[in-house]
Amino acid sequence: MAIRRALVAVLLLFATVACGGTPKEAAPAGETAGFPATAGSVTLARAPQRIVVLGPSLTEMLFAIGAGKQVVAVDGSSTFPSQAPRTGFSAYQPNAEAIAAERPDLVVLSNDLNNVVAQLGQLKIPVYHAPPAAAIGDSYTQLTDLGKLTGHSPGAAETVRRMKDGLAKVLADVPQRRLTYYYELDQTRYSATSRTFVGSLLKELGLDNIADPADADGSRGGYPQLSEEFVIHANPDLVLLADTKCCGQNAETVRARPGWNTVTAVRRNQIVALDDDIASRWGPRVVELVRAVADGAAKARG
DSSP states (O other): OHHHHHHHHHHHOOOOOOSSSOOOOOOOTTOOTTOSEEETTEEESSOOSSEEEEOHHHHHHHHHHTOGGGEEEEOTTOOSSTTSOBOSOOSSSOOHHHHHTTOOSEEEESOOGGGHHHHHHHTTOOEEEOOOOSSHHHHHHHHHHHHHHHTOHHHHHHHHHHHHHHHHHHHHTOOSOOEEEEEESSTTOBOOOTTSHHHHHHHTTTEEETTGGGGTTSTTTTOOBOOHHHHHHHOOSEEEESOHHHHOOOHHHHHTSTTGGGSHHHHTTOEEEOOHHHHTOOSTTHHHHHHHHHHHHHHHHO
């Protein structure tokens, strides 16, 4: 639960080869094709071979594009894929000295906490800072950047293509009838509005977020804490649980909550249990998240 609350706290602050023509010349000895490479504020002379990652979404991205073998250490929350070299590193309490001990030639992180970017800069360690995505386009940009920096641009382009195709397929089958939903981040009823990464994706499914009025001015960063009365009064058609693994929430625990038996989603058994990890990340598996919600919405629509 402590880890989950840390996540909520952070939330408050998702080779193109030319046909024909003359073949490209081989890269000179000691250099790699495509380098020097620049993405964001980082320029690398050669492909990195010792990458340290602090951020589960970024770990998933690097492995998806084919750069997994270059990753030597990831934070303890990077649970996917299983072969990722997990350590005791924390993305929320980064330690520059511990990171430097891994002798990285690139550090990829999602949050600049503890002023870690500046500290690593003083140690002459290149850092690619990829903050939490606000929209799906940010995910595509980060994948493309990571492809450039690791020498896996073709893999990045293919990953982006698969994501776009997967989302397009799900969205193509969305019925016209709109539904309302409550998205639960934890048992204290923190939620995510349409201003957030996940909220922007679910809006495309023809779903209206009951939490939007609770943060109409954006002062809560898109992650307001709702009251029991607020949720019950809003009477959502769907309840989406992104706290199944962390907090043991499921359809049965929701039905047992005092007063929730009057909520449409509960009465009609329209409660969708999501995978916490997938629901809190903006990597390639967002397609699975959207598909799971779309399936739940389809059943609700009948």
